[in-house]
Amino acid sequence: MDFISILSIFVMACFVGYYVVWSVTPALHTPLMAVTNAISSVIIVGALVASAATGSIGSSWLGLGAVVLASVNIFGGFAVTARMLAMYKKKDKPAVKAAVEGAK
Amino acid sequence: MEHATAPAAWIMLAYLIAGVCFILALRGLSSPATSQKGNRYGMAGMAIAVGTTMLIEAPVPPGAFLPQPTPADLATLIRILIAIAIGGGIGFVIARRIKMTDMPQLVAAFHSLVGLAAVMVGWAAYLNPIAFGIAGADGIIEAQSRIEMGLGIAIGAITFSGSVIAFLKLAGKMSGSPIMLPGRHVINLGTLAAIIGLVGWFTQDQSVWVIGVVTALSFAIGFLLIIPIGGADMPVVVSMLNSYSGWAAAAMGFTLHNTAMIITGALVGSSGAILSYIMCKAMNRSFISVIAGGFGAAPEAGGGEAKAQRPWKRGSAEDAAFLLGEAEQVIIVPGYGMAVAQAQHVLREMGDQLRAKGVRVKYAIHPVAGRMPGHMNVLLAEANVPYDEVFELEDINGEFAQTDVAFIIGANDVVNPAAKTDKSSPIYGMPVFDVEKAKTVMFIKRSMGGVGYAGVDNDVFYMDQTMMLLADAKKMVEDIVKALQH
Numbered sequence: 001m002d003f004i005s006i007l008s009i010f011v012m013a014c015f016v017g018y019y020v021v022w023s024v025t026p027a028l029h030t031p032l033m034a035v036t037n038a039i040s041s042v043i044i045v046g047a048l049v050a051s052a053a054t055g056s057i058g059s060s061w062l063g064l065g066a067v068v069l070a071s072v073n074i075f076g077g078f079a080v081t082a083r084m085l086a087m088y089k090k091k092d093k094p095a096v097k098a099a100v101e102g103a104k
Numbered sequence: 105m106e107h108a109t110a111p112a113a114w115i116m117l118a119y120l121i122a123g124v125c126f127i128l129a130l131r132g133l134s135s136p137a138t139s140q141k142g143n144r145y146g147m148a149g150m151a152i153a154v155g156t157t158m159l160i161e162a163p164v165p166p167g168a169f170l171p172q173p174t175p176a177d178l179a180t181l182i183r184i185l186i187a188i189a190i191g192g193g194i195g196f197v198i199a200r201r202i203k204m205t206d207m208p209q210l211v212a213a214f215h216s217l218v219g220l221a222a223v224m225v226g227w228a229a230y231l232n233p234i235a236f237g238i239a240g241a242d243g244i245i246e247a248q249s250r251i252e253m254g255l256g257i258a259i260g261a262i263t264f265s266g267s268v269i270a271f272l273k274l275a276g277k278m279s280g281s282p283i284m285l286p287g288r289h290v291i292n293l294g295t296l297a298a299i300i301g302l303v304g305w306f307t308q309d310q311s312v313w314v315i316g317v318v319t320a321l322s323f324a325i326g327f328l329l330i331i332p333i334g335g336a337d338m339p340v341v342v343s344m345l346n347s348y349s350g351w352a353a354a355a356m357g358f359t360l361h362n363t364a365m366i367i368t369g370a371l372v373g374s375s376g377a378i379l380s381y382i383m384c385k386a387m388n389r390s391f392i393s394v395i396a397g398g399f400g401a402a403p404e405a406g407g408g409e410a411k412a413q414r415p416w417k418r419g420s421a422e423d424a425a426f427l428l429g430e431a432e433q434v435i436i437v438p439g440y441g442m443a444v445a446q447a448q449h450v451l452r453e454m455g456d457q458l459r460a461k462g463v464r465v466k467y468a469i470h471p472v473a474g475r476m477p478g479h480m481n482v483l484l485a486e487a488n489v490p491y492d493e494v495f496e497l498e499d500i501n502g503e504f505a506q507t508d509v510a511f512i513i514g515a516n517d518v519v520n521p522a523a524k525t526d527k528s529s530p531i532y533g534m535p536v537f538d539v540e541k542a543k544t545v546m547f548i549k550r551s552m553g554g555v556g557y558a559g560v561d562n563d564v565f566y567m568d569q570t571m572m573l574l575a576d577a578k579k580m581v582e583d584i585v586k587a588l589q590h
Contacts, residue, residue, distance in 0.1 A: 020130045080199035
């Protein structure tokens with residue numbers, strides 16, 4: 001891919017990001033930060049390339065180190081987001097529904 | 105493991121799909137009802153991105169369909185899987201154990217990891233450019249890739265050291281008060297200029313010292329930028345670092361020509377930037393003044409001698425319970441002090457009892473009520489407060505005039521009318537709740553001495569309709585709950 005096509009994707013994605021993020025409800029801004037954290041660890045892709053490549057021992061070890069760090073973030077980020085989102089509940093008909101939820 | 109010169113179409117498509125999944129993950133957060141589905145899209149996107157990378161790195165001999173790994177390749181694969189298992193295990197355990205009050209420092213810590221990972225990937229690409237397809241067989245890295253790599257490493261390093269300081273401040277392991285170095289603006293601007301200059305020089309000279317100095321200076325500037333920023337401004341800082349971690353990922357995406365990374369980087373970068381903007385606006389502070397730092401240093405002298413002893417009324421838990429029970433509508437305004445006192449669960453119990461008595465209970469959340477954007481909403485959700493009882497500032501502020509009791513717990517600056525009237529006040533211009541319009545104001549506070557983050561007195565304490573409930577927030581609400589049961 002040439003630089004201009006990559007740049008186009010980048011600029012378009014910035015606009016998409018702008019509109020999508022404004023539509024996020026303020027009540028979910030903390031989960032938003034946690035999940036953006038998790039997805040920015042897509043940098044693991046670069047780390048995998050480095051750790052799989054031959055030719056430079058230093059490069060592979062740096063890559064493996066980055067795989068560990070990014071994995072902490074991916075698993076931690078998605079798990080903590082899921083944990084938070086599961087807490088957001090609507091007003092429910094008291095006892096009955098709560099018991100059903102509890103039994104699940 | 106040979107790198108194909110031009111990636112196959114399916115690879116590009118897979119990364120594109122991963123990018124779209126990430127967009128859908130954020131889109132889902134537009135409402136709590138769709139958010140969990142969104143999070144699953146995010147996980148799917150990550151699985152696609154990682155899976156695709158693993159597949160293309162596996163060697164497929166010409167003519168064969170499936171990869172035929174050699175023992176050396178298998179060893180590599182096992183090393184990678186172990187690395188993922190170690191990191192994933194650590195991350196998972198932390199995510200399970202973390203207390204919701206500690207979310208801000210967790211997010212800061214996670215940001216630092218993204219930053220450091222970006223630095224490491226950048227260095228790995230520098231050391232082995234051929235594997236990344238950014239250099240010819242002679243090992244000379246393309247000039248454009250050098251800029252992208254240099255920027256990625258610089259932004260990553262700033263994110264790392266800045267987030268470490270933000271983490272230490274938020275976790276209380278370092279004083280939250282600003283640390284001011286003399287001439288820091290000159291030092292900071294000089295360092296930034298040096299980094300940019302060196303990245304430019306890097307296009308001419310691929311030597312290791314250039315990129316080494318860029319890395320070192322970037323670590324230093326991240327540290328220098330965050331230490332003068334006070335605890336009150338940490339929500340902005342955390343959002344800003346969130347943004348940086350995105351830009352670092354995007355820069356690496358440019359280096360690797362990877363669509364998933366570029367889309368994600370742009371999403372995360374804009375997300376953090378918007379959150380910083382929202383936080384700045386909620387505090388009526390300009391982004392530049394936050395970055396310049398120093399807010400909340402020493403409270404200004406003066407004013408002290410003019411402060412006459414003004415009369416105020418103290419109420420008991422029984423008085424409060426009586427008035428609350430008689431009310432038609434109660435708006436609870438929680439602040440970070442409530443979370444510090446761990447009063448959210450008993451507060452929800454109070455809300456339940458009032459509702460059982462036929463009182464309408466609503467919660468009013470200021471954007472800077474917690475230590476990070478949306479923090480207070482998470483804390484209330486954890487205490488099982490339904491999200492449709494929780495309102496944002498602009499949605500509920502008109503209702504105070506028709507409200508019998510405004511119940512302020514652990515908040516102060518966000519209900520201070522000085523923000524509307526007193527031009528000399530440090531919080532002037534900050535949007536605040538119009539609690540003074542409520543028929544009765546109940547203000548839970550530990551003592552009359554302490555003042556909010558901004559260090560300003562609050563006229564609400566001294567109003568006729570204000571009842572000061574001086575006690576530990578949790579203890580006071582527990583007593584009110586007890587009194588309500590009679």
